[in-house]
Amino acid sequence: MDITNLIAREGWSQDLVRELERNRDNGRVGTKLVSETDDVRVWHLDVPPGERFGFHCHVLNYFWTSLTHGKARSRYADGRVVEVSYQPGDTKHLNFAAGEISWHDLENIGQTPLQFVTVEFKDSGNAALPI
Template sequence: MNTERTLGDVATKLVMENERVRIWEMRLDPGERSDLHRHDHDYVLVQVTGDRITGEFEPDTAGEFSGSVEGEVVPGQAMFISRGGIETAVNTGTEPYYEILIELKD
């Protein structure tokens, strides 16, 4: 049995990076899934547009969430999330989803 998995980026486009932060955009059309990814840094997520988003967490995730977590998108809402999550984001809504994700490197 092959237990190796391929991890992708934490979002769809790297916007900016310096020694302290890495800023990403995440854009998902309705029904679209992100790459499976691991959050190696604490981060701030800011929702911009969309209506529903789901995080599907791997059994060995080390973050604060587990299983499948679905929520309503609240444009402008900012959330601090601790490192360790291994997940796939899924746009379970009917509108395009867009967020800004800011990884804190120190």
């Protein structure tokens, strides 16, 4: 996939395109790794209002749970821009087959802090990225 051309068509700034390119192997999917075993990584993700958690790459099966209500915008490597409203307890499970990945950022466009817990499962179709 030629990310630069795809994103250019979608009107992304060159700064965002460069950040995405730099973070193709960024396995830090949260602001703080709170636990890691042979089986899982548990992350906290805190994004204050008006702030943004930069591009990162998901390769492991995982789920996230929202701890707070709020609104966010995510930009994905395929050019999609998605806005989502969250409520406490909202949870989503995602799975990746061998070779599948997802790059995105998370921008808090609401008035309240966004807080999530993310659990990655190391027994997935892909090897864990270094962090």
